[in-house]
Amino acid sequence: MPQPIETPQDGPGPASSPGRGLIRDLLIASAGGLAVLVVGLSAMSLGWIGDKGTDAPATPRAAREAAYFQPPPRSAIPDGPDGEAIRRGEALFMNTPANAAAFTGNSLSCVNCHLDGGRRANASPMWSAWGLYPMFRAKNGRINTMEDRIMGCFTFSMNAQASSSGGPPPAGHDIYRDLQAYMHYLATGAPSGVEMAGGGYPKVDLPSQGYDPRRGAGVYATNCALCHGEDGQGRTNANGQPVFPPLWGPQSYNWGAGMARINTAAAFIKTNMPLGQTGRLSDQEAWDVAAFINSHERPRDPRQTGTVQENARRNHTGGKTFYGKVVDGRLLGGGVR
């Protein structure tokens, strides 16, 4: 078999990989007796997919939701300067390219990965992330404040290198104040310094068959292309307004983004895609389609100084990635503009 099939025999990523928060989530969830929430997800969704009762909205879902932290509703945002900052932060979160125009190099918004305005459990909600910072991150080898962390999102997920300013908002910019005001609001009443159930994306173990972008191409065609397009470039309407985000190519996240790691994308996809169909994909399908998506070229990693291989050794050893690897005879990681 040609290259890009990896199996569990390759060994898991290093313990310091950025995915470790997800591992901890799972352990804590089990210890707290909440493992059923994670493990039982697909069974429960199948349960109510099969429920033909049209006037009885899914009670199992409601019961499960209630087990997660509930951020305050939109309607409770206060008036006054605090509320104004929260609303500005929400606008930045929902429509990042328009509200942080000088610092975004693609068409993505925060909400594309943090669903429901950063409220959705298991879609890396902000109410869970807020209380974890400052924290040490292996990605840059230092203590990160929330501002540092958001700067990372601009740098990698929003590909700020292609923006009109050429980089993320400088430290201390009001964009960070407003986004943090919004996150702080979502975390009203949440504990500080602990991993919360529903935080991050629930980790999906590497299945026995590993991952294979060619199998993933079939999964993609069946489950993803309707919205994200056969070519992965998402869709815009006639006005050019984004409807579905691009998954690779110049308008997508760059090679340095967490989502460019196959394990992270698999975790996001398994729980959150297709939208509204939690549990539709098997673990195997989630890994394969994540591999397919992340086997395409995307904007270069802004940390790259020497060759792709050098940067791969320096910055891409945690988690599963095609960065710096040869797939179908092509070295991946060179970047597209």
Add this chain to the structure above:
Amino acid sequence: MDPGAQIYASACSTCHQPNGAGVRGAVPPLGDPAFSDPTVLVAIILRGVEGPVRVGRVTYDGAMPGFSGVLTDAEIAQVASHVSRAWGDGGAPIDSAVVARARAKAAGAGPWKGGQAMAGLSPALAPQPAWTGPAPWAADPAVLTLINEGRGEALACSGCHGPQGQGGDPIPRLSGLPSAYIAAQLDAFASGRRSNDQMSGVARALSPAERQALGDYYGRQSAPSTATPSLGGDRQAGARLALQGDWSRDIPACFACHGPSGFGGGPRLPALAAQQPAYTAAQLAAWASGKRTGDPGNLMGDVARRLSEADRLALADYLAGLPSNPAAARKDRR
């Protein structure tokens, strides 16, 4: 909430965004001084715009629907006052009599064709780009005959769906739905995958090429809305479901897939805005009960099963109160 702010949230915010910032490269921001004149604001809200408009230093080449058919004079005055207060010069509230006069002047005029056409409204607007318009397109006479006269079992479409496919509750609006979607529905009626006594007979009498040609025709129409909220649904609740969904019940926002403002999300994700409400409600019920199937991956069936009867009425009435897709004749960019 201020009634103008409420109208803005449910009818304007999906394109211009809740904070009026617009969408980069696609939808202009609000509050540009040249457009803050009440005359300009009201004229644009009433008629809509098609083609290039310069706002600040950026030219936007898109389409905005006119709201004359879906908002009253008082409502347009309220939303224009809200826009002016929130992002414009914050002048005196706009009176509905101003809107009434502008409406009389605009009667039957259709959307402004590019910025140049409206430049006379205010000297501050100049310079504005000219409208070049889409390439001319003429419907195949044979298709027009099918639509207007029919052929045996293939009853005339216009008899039920109206001359431009605007529909008439509970007969659905076809105007501006994606061509591929219409053709696929006709195929489904013909094969029995979608059931409707009337439409099955019609579709079976049409050749596959004719089904496609009818899709092409209706996909290019942009008839003004004839839908009226009439089911007694809670339109504010409908707006919340359409714009934000209800994730506590695993219901994504309708517009997350059917496009901002419900103007469609691609070849297989039809526009919902301005659809006839009894039709929308009936289809949601059909998806929920399993009577209607065939959506890719059961996406629609799954969501519909999580909606209550009250949700269906709320959504149908909210969508019926939106203007129709102004850009039906324009191709999705991607």
